[in-house]
Amino acid sequence: xxxxxxxxxxxxxxxxxxxxxxxxxxxxxxxxxxxxxxxxxxxxxxxxxxxxxxxxxxxxxxxxxxxxxxxxxxxxxxxxxxxxxxxxxxxxxxxxxxxxxxxxxxxxxxxxxxxxxxxxxxxx
Amino acid sequence: xxxxxxxxxxxxxxxxxxxxxxxxxxxxxxxxxxxxxxxxxxxxxxxxxxxxxxxxxxxxxxxxxxxxxxxxxxxxxxxxxxxxxxxxxxxxxxxxxxxxxxxxxxxxxxxxxxxxxxxxxxxxxxxxxxxxxxxxxxxxxxxxxxxxxxxxxxxxxxxxxxxxxxxxxxxxxxxxxxxxxxxxxxxxxxxxxxxxxxxxxxxxxxxxxxxxxxxxxxxxxxxxxxxxxxxxxxxxxxxxxxxxxxxxxxxxxxxxxxxxxxxxxxxxxxxxxxxxxxxxxxxxxxxxxxxxxxxxxxxxxxxxxxxxxxxxxxxxxxxxxxxxxxxxxxxxxxxxxxxxxxxxxxxxxxxxxxxxxxxxxxxxxxxxxxxxxxxxxxxxxxxxxxxxxxxxxxxxxxxxxxxxxxxxxxxxxxx
Numbered sequence: 001x002x003x004x005x006x007x008x009x010x011x012x013x014x015x016x017x018x019x020x021x022x023x024x025x026x027x028x029x030x031x032x033x034x035x036x037x038x039x040x041x042x043x044x045x046x047x048x049x050x051x052x053x054x055x056x057x058x059x060x061x062x063x064x065x066x067x068x069x070x071x072x073x074x075x076x077x078x079x080x081x082x083x084x085x086x087x088x089x090x091x092x093x094x095x096x097x098x099x100x101x102x103x104x105x106x107x108x109x110x111x112x113x114x115x116x117x118x119x120x121x122x123x124x
Numbered sequence: 125x126x127x128x129x130x131x132x133x134x135x136x137x138x139x140x141x142x143x144x145x146x147x148x149x150x151x152x153x154x155x156x157x158x159x160x161x162x163x164x165x166x167x168x169x170x171x172x173x174x175x176x177x178x179x180x181x182x183x184x185x186x187x188x189x190x191x192x193x194x195x196x197x198x199x200x201x202x203x204x205x206x207x208x209x210x211x212x213x214x215x216x217x218x219x220x221x222x223x224x225x226x227x228x229x230x231x232x233x234x235x236x237x238x239x240x241x242x243x244x245x246x247x248x249x250x251x252x253x254x255x256x257x258x259x260x261x262x263x264x265x266x267x268x269x270x271x272x273x274x275x276x277x278x279x280x281x282x283x284x285x286x287x288x289x290x291x292x293x294x295x296x297x298x299x300x301x302x303x304x305x306x307x308x309x310x311x312x313x314x315x316x317x318x319x320x321x322x323x324x325x326x327x328x329x330x331x332x333x334x335x336x337x338x339x340x341x342x343x344x345x346x347x348x349x350x351x352x353x354x355x356x357x358x359x360x361x362x363x364x365x366x367x368x369x370x371x372x373x374x375x376x377x378x379x380x381x382x383x384x385x386x387x388x389x390x391x392x393x394x395x396x397x398x399x400x401x402x403x404x405x406x407x408x409x410x411x412x413x414x415x416x417x418x419x420x421x422x423x424x425x426x427x428x429x430x431x432x433x434x435x436x437x438x439x440x441x442x443x444x445x446x447x448x449x450x451x452x453x454x455x456x457x458x459x460x461x462x463x464x465x466x467x468x469x470x471x472x473x474x475x476x477x478x479x480x481x482x483x484x485x486x487x488x489x490x491x492x493x494x495x496x497x498x499x500x501x502x503x504x505x506x507x508x509x510x511x512x513x514x515x516x517x518x519x520x521x522x523x524x525x526x527x528x529x530x531x532x533x534x535x536x537x538x539x
Contacts, residue, residue: 010538036478036494037509059508061478062538103482 005096012066017073020055029117030058033105038064040113042072049080056110063095063103068110070094075114084118086111134431136520142167142423143518153488156523161306161334161467161514162492163356166420170359173419174412184408186385200411203418204401207366210421211332211351212342217400218374220367221414225333226256228352228367229300231380231404232329233260237298239378243269246295248326250275250283251504252305252312255497257331261300271295277504281308281457281464288320296326303335307498307512308457309440309467311339315346322347327373333357333365337516338436338465340429343368355413360420364413367404374400381406432517436466439515443468443524450528452535456507466515469496469507472531475538477511483534489527 022028025043032039038060045053054072058065074094075083091111092099099107140146143165148155157165177199183192185200201216208216222228237260241247247261251274265272273291276284292299299321304311318328329350332341337358343351350373355364369377379386379397386406388396397403424432443466447453452473458464472480477493484491492512495502502508513527 006537014539038478061476061482063478063482100482100485102485103478106478 005098008096009062009066012069013062016056016065016069018055018069018076019057021057022053022055025055027117029113031109031113031116032058033060033064033109036061036106038106038109040064040068040109042068042110042113042117044114044117046080051075051078051080051083054114060109061106063099064106064109067091067095067107068113071110071114080118084115086115134427134435136435136518139427140518142169144168144171146518150488150490151486156487156489156519156526158513158515158519158523158527159490159492160337160516160519161357161496161512163362164337164359164516165518166359166361167423169423170361170416170419174361174416177412177415182412185411186402196411199415199418200409203414203421206418206421206425208368210341210425211336211368212344213368214344215371218368218371220369220374220401220404221409221417222352222365222367222404223363223410224354224356224365225254225331225352226354226365228365229256229329229331230260231367232350232352232369233264235377235380235404236373237261237264238267241268241270241297244271244295245297246271246273246293248273248275248291248296248299248321250301250312251277251501252283252302252308252310252498253300253500254302254306254331254333255499256333257300257302257329258500270297274500277308277310277501278460279505280460281305281310282460282462283310283312285313285316288317292320292324292326294324296321296324298327298329300329300331302331302333303341304332304339304465304467305457305498305501306334306467307469307496307501307510309464309469309514310457310460311335311463311465313462314348318346318348334465334467337424338429339433349373355417355420358417358420359423360417361413364410364417366417371400374404377404379403379406383407385409427517435517436515436519439519439521439524440464440466440468442521443513443515443528446524446528447531450532450535453531456505456510466519467512468514469510469512471507471510472535472538475534477509479538480511480531480534483537484527484530487526487530489523489530491527 022043026046027044030041040058043055181195183196185197204219205216327349330348332353336353351368356362383406456469481493
């Protein structure tokens, strides 16, 4: 990993954005990776099909925690449909495009949780 | 402590040359392989042996009278004999080849446990067990209504042996003990535990997956009833492991899997079982794997397991000394009275072990991170995750130096 990119990830890991919970969230979902123990929970507030507020909590490695932090920044204020159309590739690019394939699982956990939280509930 | 005997051939640098994979680079750096507790690398002689089998002898065993079938059968049986000799079994027919230690334990759970245990019976395990020596017994608990007792561990990394007599009773039918912990490296006093278990009439199963590659084992000296191990951790191929069982018990046991080669006579209404060990090796087995495991045992015997053990002990104390210079490295275990194998679980303060492992990987250094398939032990010791380095005969002090240097960089970077 190039050092600029690493700095970017470490910054999000050490100073996670949107970390916390939403008490009366419209949607919440939590999932982990059993093989490594990483867990991410997302609480969402949605108004007029727009993600008004996104908060995450959980534990895990720098890649999983930084990627969900970056994701929350990128999707807040976005239309639910647009968020659902985000691809794994979009997520990897948002991370700087230099995550090793070994760590894809960590990098994509946040997006998986977000999509599962939204799926079936995107008209909310 | 055994005298340090290192023949001229035992130099890690020379030994490295026997392992083709250790010549490769990872991320532009020479590979430093410190994940031996997960699986070991394979020497050229093992790879060649499998290659030779498929090129020159490939055929099914115990069937047909043609030359190839005869050669395969002899090679495969010889591999059982090598393993028997390696662990001091009385007879090679006491060695059953399986896929791995996990399958060996399942064989016992189904073949022995299902037919011999009833409600009210108890099994004793230790909290150090790998999931493979916990989950099959939970299956039996749910089917047969048996109770599972657990012997705990203290914070130094030793089993609480003072509690052993309290958890053993005439209800205890089986005691399952991991010989060497894959998390802490602790070598448990299996002979003593076996002695105590025998006093209440319990059978004893030793999980030697983490010890057989590193410590000389004599099943007759331990006096255990069963012992299991995996070939891939002792330089053999994956997909082959073994169960040792004392023949009187194996004779009485029901098969685990049913089908071809495990039978003596089949009619449409009734079948009888083949002699040992074939009663437990249904279907065409992993012939190439078995022969490869035999070659791995030959390789270990040539070098001398005691020499391998001594070398690893040297590496272990060197690494422990180096790592304990830094108060931000937390090492688990290695504080008790027990011997240890070359396994060090640790955490770099403030850094997730996946990140530690990831940064080391960028330097070509392979270590494990995670829960190491021993979640109950990790929970007991309040370790959510840990990084783990584990040594084998081809590792060197220089590699440990490089690893510790990289850990320092990781610590600086993560702050």
